[in-house]
Each structure stands twice: as structure tokens, then as C-alpha cells.
Amino acid sequence: METYGIEKLGIIGAKTVYRNLTGAQLTEAALRRGEGTLSNTGALVVTTGKYTGRSPDDKFIVDTPGVHDVIAWGKANKPISREKFDAIKGKVAAYLQNREVFIFDGRAGADPAYTKKFRVVNELASQNLFIHQLLIRPTKEELDHYGEPDFTILSAPGFKCDPKADGVNSEAAIMIDYEAHMIVICGTQYAGEIKKAVFSTLNYVMPLEKNILPMHCSANMNPETGDTAVFFGLSGTGKTTLSADPQLKLIGDDEHGWSDQGIFNFEGGCYAKCINLDKDAEPEIFGAIRFGSLVENVVMDPETREFDFQDDSLTENTRVGYPIDFISNAEIPGVGGIPKVVVFLTADAFGVLPPISRLNQDAAMYHFVTGFTAKLAGTERGVVEPQPTFSTLFGEPFMPLAPARYAQMLGERIAKYNTKVYLVNTGWSGGPYGVGSRMKLRYTRAMIAAALNGTLDSAEYKHDGLFNVDVPQSCPNVPAEIMNPRDTWADKKAYDETANKLAGMFRDNFAKKYPDMPKNIIAAGPRAAE
Incomplete structure (x- = not known):
């Protein structure tokens, strides 16, 4: 079985490793695994449990000598030691052993001069679908010559931290090690954490390395x-x-x-709010909720599979993730002056x-x-x-x-x-x-x-x-x-x-x-x- 080098991350003996499946294949896998259901529009619908939004108290940056003096430490940027980070990362890697693992190798940054390669390793097919649609999807030729990623993200919602033993604040942790080019997300199924981890990484790298x-x-x-x-x-x-x-x-x-040449999209998709979504007011977003998109925490009639966008009983932060080409007037690639x-x-x-x-x-x-x-x-x-x-x-x-x-x-x-x-x-x-x-x-x-x-x-x-x-x-x-x-x-x-x-x-x-x-x-x- 091809493992695509995940042994380097400490994931030994994975049950099956899938790399860059299509949106249809990932939707099928999520349904097979019981991660969600289909709406009457064909969108994959999931609920994310107790975490229906970002968890800022659970976000950390690894405090190392190489980054210490440039990070604006405070409430938004809390330090964690390399030892604690490595210990949790090891536990997450062990947790992923003997499980199906989904890999997405993609890019962030539509301008080829400034793009960064991200490998995202997911426990859930539905989350892999999300990041597949949110980042820039490589062509087959680009994927064949992908090489090593610039950054790697491990995402395992099913692994729950022990706050006392692991030195974190709850069962969830979102941790970025800028020096090791590694991000670990665990204990939360809210897909926005993956998206924002990419953004937080670029917000560090782009000014320092590229003057972006x-x-x-x-x-x-x-x-x-x-x-x-x-x-x-x-x-x-x-x-x-x-x-x-x-x-x-x-x-x-x-x-x-x-950049000095103009602006460029970091992403290849959109993550739109759905609460009170109205077809007439926002027809583009409404029309993007279809096969290939991932819908989070929107209440749906179990019989008709119709959405109730006004229902905020799960959360007001209802969301849909979809590729930007689901929007008819999208500029592709996302580059402008x-x-x-x-x-x-x-x-x-x-x-x-x-x-x-x-x-x-x-x-x-x-x-x-x-x-x-x-x-x-x-x-x-x-x-x-x-x-x-x-x-x-x-x-x-x-x-x-x-x-x-x-x-x-x-x-x-x-x-x-x-x-x-x-x-x-x-x-x-x-x-x-x-x-x-x-x-x-x-x-x-x-x-x-x-x-x-x-x-x-x-x-x-x-x-x-x-x-x-x-x-x-x-x-x-x-x-x-x-x-x-x-x-x-x-x-x-x-x-x-x-x-x-x-x-x-x-x-x-x-x-x-x-x-x-x-x-x-x-x-x-x-x-x-x-």
C-alpha cells in the first residue's frame, strides 16, 4: 500500500492512505463512514459537536528561540513549549495508526511566485473534502511533481487532549510550530480551524520571507x-x-x-456563513450549496433534506465551504493588480x-x-x-x-x-x-x-x-x-x-x-x- 511518506510524521501502519481524492470520492467516503448526510441539493451536511466555531483559548504557538522575539505574545498568541507540542503530536500520530487517513497536497497563494505548499492529513474524509475545496487544487502534473510540502497539518478531531497531562486548556488544541513547519489540530471538528491555521501560517511567513x-x-x-x-x-x-x-x-x-505586482488570493475556495441565507439576496452563495460543498451545522429536515437557514439551534455560525469556481463571476486564478x-x-x-x-x-x-x-x-x-x-x-x-x-x-x-x-x-x-x-x-x-x-x-x-x-x-x-x-x-x-x-x-x-x-x-x- 502506498503511504506517501506519512511514516515521517510518526503514523505507522495506517489502515488505508488516500491522497487527493476527488470531491465526489471524498463525499462517498464520508457517507460510507457515517460522517454526514446529503441534502436535497447534493451537499454533504455534517454537525461538528460541541465546537461550532473557532476556539481561541485553545490556540498556541510553539515558543522557540527562532520565533520568540518576533511574535506578538498575548491573548491571541499564547506560547506552548516544544516539548508539549511534540508530546501531543506524537499522541495524535499514534492515534491515527490503524485508521483510514486522508491526505490533501495543495497550495496556498494563487500567485505562483509566492505560493506555499501545504500537506493536510485528516482523520475525517469530510474535513479532507473541506480543505480540498478551500485551498488551491493542483493539476495532475503539479501533483506528480509536488515534492515536499512547505508546511504540514495534522487534523484529528477524535483525539481528545487531557488538559492536565498535556498542558493545554481543554480537550482541543490548535498548535503551530513555525520553525518545524508543522501544525497540529485535535479535539475539534470545526473545519474553520484548518483554514485559519493556514492563514495564521501565511501571516507569519509572507511578511518575513516575501515582504508580502x-x-x-x-x-x-x-x-x-x-x-x-x-x-x-x-x-x-x-x-x-x-x-x-x-x-x-x-x-x-x-x-x-x-505584493509589488498586485494582490492574490491565498485560497481556492470560500467559507460562507449560512445563517438567514436568502436566495434572492445572495444567489451566488445559495447556488454554491450543491454536490461537492461541505455544510456545517445547518439544520435540515430529515425527510425532505431541505435546509432551514433561519434555524440557529445548533449555532448561529452555520457555514458552507465550496470551491471558488462554484461562483459564476470568480476570477481564476485569483490574481489582480x-x-x-x-x-x-x-x-x-x-x-x-x-x-x-x-x-x-x-x-x-x-x-x-x-x-x-x-x-x-x-x-x-x-x-x-x-x-x-x-x-x-x-x-x-x-x-x-x-x-x-x-x-x-x-x-x-x-x-x-x-x-x-x-x-x-x-x-x-x-x-x-x-x-x-x-x-x-x-x-x-x-x-x-x-x-x-x-x-x-x-x-x-x-x-x-x-x-x-x-x-x-x-x-x-x-x-x-x-x-x-x-x-x-x-x-x-x-x-x-x-x-x-x-x-x-x-x-x-x-x-x-x-x-x-x-x-x-x-x-x-x-x-x-x-
Whole structure:
């Protein structure tokens, strides 16, 4: 039996080893093994048990002399010793003995000049299907000449850690050894951990080795002009929806690199949320849920096999993974030119940020580092009013290096290429959540279109002294009265109080998390009320 060299990982005597099976073959294997069922659209549907999302408390980086001084240690980047890592890795390898093992040898990085080879070794056929669809699938010729991978991932959800004996926090562990080029994931079946382990690896390697800025963003391209745009934003801000414009080509929905030649997708697939998915609002994602895709934790009628996308009884974080070519307007390979526009998306539930504002270089670096959005009242127990969320670089859990390093790289690129940067509020207008109304999608699309086609370059701007941004006073196909948020509030005093409160939250967050940032970046953020 061909083992494809997994003995090097300590996996001796595997029952059967499969390498780079097709999506159909992996779906068949998952059904044979009882890992999931088929929906009426042909998608493979699984439930992931107690872990229905990422487990940040269980993520570790191996602390070695070679990486110690460059890692931004803290809550998101917790150290673990090489000895503990190796011990758990040995146990996982032993666990995989006498079992079926599924290998995917693929690539991350659509630009051949910067691609990295990843070998993913899975216990579950369904997880192997997921990563087969999410990464870049090699051709037969590429696979025949694949050679050694740059990084290897071992994923064994069935192996449960003993927190006391293994020196971790729970039965799950997600551990990255950057020096050994090895990742171990165990105790959790949530497939997103594999995807984000790849991303976390590239976020370390790309800046240090290639001078590539890694970005947690979506990206698209105008097929007529070739102009590209990138969209940063936390969950719920519209990153996927706004980049998936049917008039534009989708480069990718989540992870990209920015080189001197342009931008490129790290992935070969998409991992979209399914909660409240509507066929009319998001037809591309709806249509991608078909044979070959993997659906996680979406409730399905056991008889008709029809989905209930509104049912969040398993989790609100319902997901589907599919290859990007399931999207009709996908740009393949996922490579584009230098971004003409960078968009930071925020869903401001306080209702005080302008619907769109222009940022200079320093302000762009400030808001990139800050990564602001707001949780809605009622989304979590005890949340009775909007709550700010600040996620460094719009992807704090996946960024192992110091925030200033990534911010400086962005600033250099903005200056070098004269890239325009806009802060876009997809949240509330006319009052906070519960009083005002959500910004209409067609208005947001119109504002972004005006930013992309250059219309906003010639608009009249007014400086917002509190939030320290420049606000266009008009935009085609957008009512002028919504451009300045204070004008949309019936109670101006309430607006002033809420705006000052949020500006203070910005300042407090920045002072606490980034006290050593350059003064010019600190000064580019919201100011105290005069």
C-alpha cells in the first residue's frame, strides 16, 4: 500500500492512505463512514459537536528561540513549549495508526511566485473534502511533481487532549510550530480551524520571507478596467456581500496577499456563513450549496433534506465551504493588480459614523490597526446596548506579528501606489440600533461604486472634527441628507453624546493596546470633544 511518506510524521501502519481524492470520492467516503448526510441539493451536511466555531483559548504557538522575539505574545498568541507540542503530536500520530487517513497536497497563494505548499492529513474524509475545496487544487502534473510540502497539518478531531497531562486548556488544541513547519489540530471538528491555521501560517511567513502584506479581506476586480479593490471587515459588516458584486469579478472572499505586482488570493475556495441565507439576496452563495460543498451545522429536515437557514439551534455560525469556481463571476486564478481602493467596513450600531469617509495615510493605518465594528443589543446575553468590538487588523486572532509591522506595510503601499482608502459604515443611521435604521445596501453599493470609479475624487468634502475623517457631501444615487450622520438624528443632543462616547472608546482602546504606536498614527484617530 502506498503511504506517501506519512511514516515521517510518526503514523505507522495506517489502515488505508488516500491522497487527493476527488470531491465526489471524498463525499462517498464520508457517507460510507457515517460522517454526514446529503441534502436535497447534493451537499454533504455534517454537525461538528460541541465546537461550532473557532476556539481561541485553545490556540498556541510553539515558543522557540527562532520565533520568540518576533511574535506578538498575548491573548491571541499564547506560547506552548516544544516539548508539549511534540508530546501531543506524537499522541495524535499514534492515534491515527490503524485508521483510514486522508491526505490533501495543495497550495496556498494563487500567485505562483509566492505560493506555499501545504500537506493536510485528516482523520475525517469530510474535513479532507473541506480543505480540498478551500485551498488551491493542483493539476495532475503539479501533483506528480509536488515534492515536499512547505508546511504540514495534522487534523484529528477524535483525539481528545487531557488538559492536565498535556498542558493545554481543554480537550482541543490548535498548535503551530513555525520553525518545524508543522501544525497540529485535535479535539475539534470545526473545519474553520484548518483554514485559519493556514492563514495564521501565511501571516507569519509572507511578511518575513516575501515582504508580502497578508490581509483578512475580500477582493474584486472591474473586468473592463482591471481596477481592483479590497474590503476589510469583521463578521456582519458586509465583506462577503459587497465584494460579491455580480458586475465585478470576485478574486476571493477572505484572505489575500499584496505584493509589488498586485494582490492574490491565498485560497481556492470560500467559507460562507449560512445563517438567514436568502436566495434572492445572495444567489451566488445559495447556488454554491450543491454536490461537492461541505455544510456545517445547518439544520435540515430529515425527510425532505431541505435546509432551514433561519434555524440557529445548533449555532448561529452555520457555514458552507465550496470551491471558488462554484461562483459564476470568480476570477481564476485569483490574481489582480495593485488595489485602486481599500475599503474598511464597519457596522456601527451606535449610528454615529458617516456612511462613507475618506482617510489619509495616517488615518488608514489607525483604522487598520483598530479594526472597529459594534455588536448589537440582544446578540449576546447581557448586551442591552451597542458594544464596540476592536479586532486588530480586522483579524487579530490570526496575526502573529506585531500590529505595527502590518500597519507600516499597508502605509507604505498606500503611499507608493496612491491607493485611496475609505471607511464605510454599513451599520445604522438616524439613531442607534433599535432607534435608527440599517444603511440600505443599495446606498452602500452606490458609495463604493463612486469610490471605485473616481467620482468621489471630485466631490466636496467636510471634515468631521470629532472622528477626524473627511466626509463627501454628495454621492450619485445616495440621498444627500444621509451623508452627515448628525443630520439624520432627530435628537441632536443624543447624537453628540453618543458620538463623543464612541470617540472616547476609540481613544481608550488605542491607548491601552497600542501605546507605542508612532505619534502621527495616534493623532489620526478620533479626538476629544471641544
